[in-house]
Amino acid sequence: MKSAILALALSLAVTVTAQEFLYDPPESYYPDQSESFKLVVVSSNGTVNGSTLSACHSGAAIETLCLSNVGSPSKPSDIPATPFNFNVSSSETTNTTNGPGLITYLLRGGNFNASSPMQFSYNPGSNVVTAELSPSATGQEVSFDQNGLLYISSYYDDTKPDVPFNGELTKLYRWYACNQYFGGYRYFSLAWVMGEGKPQNPTCVKVDVKRVAL
Ligand SMILES: *[C@@H]1O[C@H](CO)[C@@H](O)[C@H](O)[C@H]1NC(C)=O
Ligand SMILES: *[C@@H]1O[C@H](CO)[C@@H](O)[C@H](O)[C@H]1NC(C)=O
Ligand SMILES: *[C@@H]1O[C@H](CO)[C@@H](O)[C@H](O)[C@H]1NC(C)=O
Ligand SMILES: *[C@@H]1O[C@H](CO)[C@@H](O)[C@H](O)[C@H]1NC(C)=O
Ligand SMILES: *[C@@H]1O[C@H](CO)[C@@H](O)[C@H](O)[C@H]1NC(C)=O
Numbered sequence: 001m002k003s004a005i006l007a008l009a010l011s012l013a014v015t016v017t018a019q020e021f022l023y024d025p026p027e028s029y030y031p032d033q034s035e036s037f038k039l040v041v042v043s044s045n046g047t048v049n050g051s052t053l054s055a056c057h058s059g060a061a062i063e064t065l066c067l068s069n070v071g072s073p074s075k076p077s078d079i080p081a082t083p084f085n086f087n088v089s090s091s092e093t094t095n096t097t098n099g100p101g102l103i104t105y106l107l108r109g110g111n112f113n114a115s116s117p118m119q120f121s122y123n124p125g126s127n128v129v130t131a132e133l134s135p136s137a138t139g140q141e142v143s144f145d146q147n148g149l150l151y152i153s154s155y156y157d158d159t160k161p162d163v164p165f166n167g168e169l170t171k172l173y174r175w176y177a178c179n180q181y182f183g184g185y186r187y188f189s190l191a192w193v194m195g196e197g198k199p200q201n202p203t204c205v206k207v208d209v210k211r212v213a214l
Helices: 002-023
Strands: 037-042 053-057 063-067 085-088 101-108 113-121 128-133 150-154 170-172 175-182 185-193 208-213
Touching: 037 053, 053 185, 063 175, 128 175, 150 208
Parallel strands: none
Antiparallel strands: 037 208, 053 063, 063 128, 063 185, 085 101, 101 113, 113 128, 128 185, 150 170, 175 185
């Protein structure tokens, strides 16, 4: 009897621990936050070059990263740049200058604030991925290089199936600005293109994204 109670007590203890582990994550996986900055589009296309990025309403608590200074059906005139932050983990191998980490936008509600990281929204019908912002503890991990340009690290190049992963990361800069339909809105907004090919959306313009202090 005693051992049965002990076994029950142990199994309950294990259950509680597992639940804490599974359902009670740390308050933030990316608690270290940079100062605010703006994101500026750099492009050989003079129309989009120099535009900043803004959080443009694209649904309930969802925004896309539209080009502040490029007109689109859902945003005909210029709007101010949105301040963004860069959140990184507390690991010693990351910092708020280079990352990797999350670009975050502070969504302000009437009586709440919600940290909204940049994440990718995939459309299985396209190789063009929409960058969006919505409240979450996680998002798309990105980094900034020594020139402040935004990139994503790739650890495995599947165009060369015989080359094993050798621990080297490749910096990818597959950013585009495209006229994108998302959540019922149409903005000229930031996108990522999957793979080495050209974006299938014919409005996409190749860009880089630069972090500039406010
Ligand atoms: C980013 O950091 C701030 C400050 O620590 C924190 O309040 C916020 O929740 C963090 N955002 C995410 C997505 O972790
Ligand atoms: C883009 O803008 C930068 C400064 O904002 C300027 O130095 C550069 O010449 C511009 N390039 C083009 C192609 O317009
Ligand atoms: C530059 O971008 C604008 C805005 O999307 C586009 O209308 C124009 O065709 C582009 N110019 C070139 C040379 O690609
Ligand atoms: C941030 O980390 C990178 C590489 O991990 C390093 O080169 C850089 O000096 C660090 N910067 C700061 C401000 O600590
Ligand atoms: C939301 O954040 C802003 C800016 O950091 C702050 O001034 C405001 O008090 C916050 N509101 C709430 C409800 O926490």
